[in-house]
Amino acid sequence: MSGLSSYLFFGAFAAYVISAILYVARITLRRRDQKFFAQADRLGEIGFKVAAVGVVSHGGAMVTRWIASGQVPMSNMFEYMSFLGWAVMLFFVILSFWYKIPALGAFVAPVGVIVIAYASVFPTDVKPLVPALQSYWLPLHVSTAALGEGAFAVSFGAAVMYLLRVRKEHAEPWEEKALESFFYVTTLLIGFIVVALGFKLGGYEVALTNIGQGNGTITYTLPPIFGPIGSSAGDATFLGMNMPLLTAPTWMHGIDAPKKLNTLVWTILAGTVIYGFLRLIARGPLRELGSRAVAGMNPKLLDEVSYRGIAVGFPIFTLGAIVFAMIWAKKAWGEYWQWDPKETWALISWLFYSGYLHMRIVKGWEGRPAAWVAALGWVLILFTLVGVNLLIAGLHSYAA
C-alpha cells in the first residue's frame, strides 16, 4: 500500500510538471503567431486535464498512505507540504474551470510544483505521533488551514499576473523592483530544492565537530561552506575541495545556526545561478518575460480571479488557522492563545488578508494596491509555514 502511495505521489508530481510545461508552452506558442492559437489552446486543454488527473492521483496517494500507516497523513513537514501542494492544484483546477483562463496555469501550476518538490526535501517516512499531536484536531486544523492557503496561492498567481499586466501602463520604480524580486525569490526556492534534493538523493552526510551551542557534532546534509565553530578545513571534502571553507560567526545563536547559515548560503548561490541563467535565456529582466506572457489578457478578469481566490480561501483559512487552531490550543496546552510565533504569524496573515478584503471596498485602494497585498499575502503564508520553523522556534513541533 505504501508502495502504491509512492507511485501515485510520483505520478501526481509528474502530472503537475507536465501540466506546468504545457501551460508555459501554450503561452510561448501563442506569442509566436496568431496562426498557432488553435494548437496552443489545445495544449492548454490538455494541461488542464493533466492537472486534474494529477489532483486525483495525488488524492489517491494521500488516501493510500493513510490506509497504509493508519494515521492521517498530516503529521510531518513532508505530509503537510504535500497536502498544501494538493490544495494549490485543487483550487487551481476549480478556479480554471470557473473562469476558463488557461494562462493562469503558467503561473499557478509551477507554484504547485515548487510546493510539492519542497515537500520531497523532507524525510518521507511515517513517524508515529507524539502525544501533543494525538488528536482529531490535527487533521481538522491542518487540512482546513492548508486548503485556505491553497486558494490564496491561486490568488497570488493571479495577482502577480495582474501586476505584470498593468505595469506596462503604470508602475513605480519600487514596484518594478518588487516584481523582479518575486521572480528572484522563486528562483531561490527552486535553488534550495535543487540543492537539497540533489544531495539528499546523493546521500551526502557529514558530521562536524561543534564547540558552539549544542551537543558535540552537527550532521550536515549539504557540503559545509560554513562549518560549526570548532570544525576545521579537511573535516569534509566536496569535489576534491577541503571543507568547510569558513566557520560560522560566533554571535550566531541557536543549536543548528551554523547549519542553517550553510543552507542559506547554498540556497543563495544556487538560486542566483538559476536566476542568472533564466535571465540570459530571457535576454532581460524576468518581469519583462512575465509581462509578455500576460500581454493580451483582461486585467479586470485577473483582478477578479485574484479576489475570488481570497474570497473562497478566507473563510476556510479563518476556520482552520484561527478557529480550529484556538480550540485545539486550548485543549492541548490549556490556553487558546499564547503568542507562540506560529500562532502570531497565522494571525498576521489573517489580518493581512482581512485588510485586503477591506481595501476592496475603499475607492482608490481596490486595484493595484490591493493586488500588491494579495501577492504579499502568500509570501507571509510561506513565511508562516517555512520561515517560522527555520528562523523562530516555538511550541509547534513540526520543524524538520
Next chain:
Amino acid sequence: MDEMSAAPRAAAEEEIQTAEPQKPTKDLLDRTWDFFASVPVATVLIFIIAAASIGGSLIEQENTLSTLQAPLEYYKARYGSVMGTVLFRTGMTHMYSSWWYLTMLFMIGISLVICSLDRFVPLWTAVQKPNPTPDPGFVKHLRNRFEYRPEGQGVAGLAALLKAKRYLVIEKDGRLYADKGRWGRWGPYITHIGLILILVGAMMRAIPGVYFSQFIWVRDGEIVKVPNTDFFIQSEKFVAEWYDSGAPKLYKTEAKILDGEGNELLRHDIVMNEPLSFRGVELFQSSFKQELGKAVVGLVERESGKEIGTFELDLLQPKPLYEVNGYKIRVIDYFPDFGLDEAGKPTSKSSAVNNPGLVAEVSSPDGKTFTNWYFIMYPEMEFDPSVPVRFTTIDMGVASTTGLSVKKDMGVPVIYLGLLIVSFGVFATFYIAHRRYWALVDGPRVIVGGWTNRNHGSLTTEMQQLAHQLDPKTNPIADTLEGEER
C-alpha cells in the same frame, strides 16, 4: 459553489448605499464617531496591528527568556546598549501586553462596534424592508436587465420560476420584487459581532476571579490541593511510554479528585489533548519528572557476608523505623541530595533524590546499637567500617512526578461563542450572494432588472436562463464561454 464571489463594484455600491448623509457641522463626538466608522481607518489599523505583530515575533520576548541577567541587561547585551534600552523601555520586548499594542486592539474593538452600529439601521432597511415598487426608472437603469413578452398575465410566470428557485417573492400593484441570500449581506456584521465577543472574552481575564493559571507537581500517590479550589488531586500513577525510535508516545496521569475528607469525587486519566475538567477548573498534562524513589536494601553481617534480610526504603520520605528479622533500623537523618556545606557539615543540596544518604541507628536483637552512614548509590562508602552490620543496595526504583497546569478561564465560553459566530459570518459573507430582482410591466413587455452584491457572472447566467425559459423566441441561450484574449 457558484455563489462564492464578488466584484469590487458590488461592495462599492453597498458602501454608497450605507454611507451616512453629510452633516453641515460636526462636533468632536461626531468626528470621533466618523473616524471609527470609516473603512479606510479600520483598514489602516488592521495593517498597523499586523506590522506590529511581526515586530513582536522577531524581537525576543521577555516571557521566552532564560538568562541569569536582568532583562534590561540581557537586551543591552543582545541588541546593543541604545537599541536594547529603547526596545525594553518602549515595551517592544513584551509587545503583546504593552500599552500601545493593547490600545490598538482596543481601537480596532471600538471600530468594530461603531462600524456595526453605524451601518445596522441602513442595512436593515435596505435588506429586510425592501421597496417592492421602486421608481420604474431605477429598474430600467439597472446594469443587469432582460425583457420578455409574457404568455399569460403580468409577472406571474416570473414569480413562479423565482419561487421554484427559493426566492422570496413579493407581488404588489402588478409589479414584482424577489430576493434571496439575505444572510450574505449580514455576513460581515455577524463576523464583526463574533470578533467583538472574542475581544470581550479575552478582556474578561482582567476581572478578578475569572482567570487563573497555576502549575503543580504531584508525586505518584501524593494528594495535592488544587490551587484556588476546595478540592484535591491525587496522582495514582504517572505513565510515560516511548516508541522504539525514542520519540514520546504517551504521557498519562491516572488521577483522582478528592474532597477534603478524602472522598473520591471523580476519576480521570489526564493525557495530552484530554484534560481533566472539574467545577470549571481544568488540569492539563504539561510536564513530568522521574527520579529515584525507592530502593530494596539488604542488611548484611559484615564478617560472614550473610544476609540478615531485606526491606524497601522509601527515598522520597523514609519511614522513621524499619524492622528486619529482629533488627531495628532507625533513620536518624536523611539527605536526598547529599553534600557538605561551607563548614564541612553534611547537608542536602536540594530536595531531589540525586545522591541519597542517611544516618541509621541499627539495634540488633541482642540489644546492641550501632550508628552508621549509608549511601544508597555508593554502599561501599562508609564512615565507620567497624560496625558489624552493613547495608547493600539490591535494587533501585523510579518514582514519577507529574506536572499539571491548573487553569480556569470563564472567558472561554464567550470566546467559543465568538469563534462560532465568526465562522458562520465569514462563510455567509463569501459563500452566500444576495440576489434581488425587480420586474414591471411596460406595455406588452415585462422588464426585469437584477442586482447582486457578489458573483455577477453567476447572476448573468441565471438571468439568461430565466429569460430563455420565459420567452425562448426572443432570448436564445447565449454562448456562455467566458474567455481571455480572444
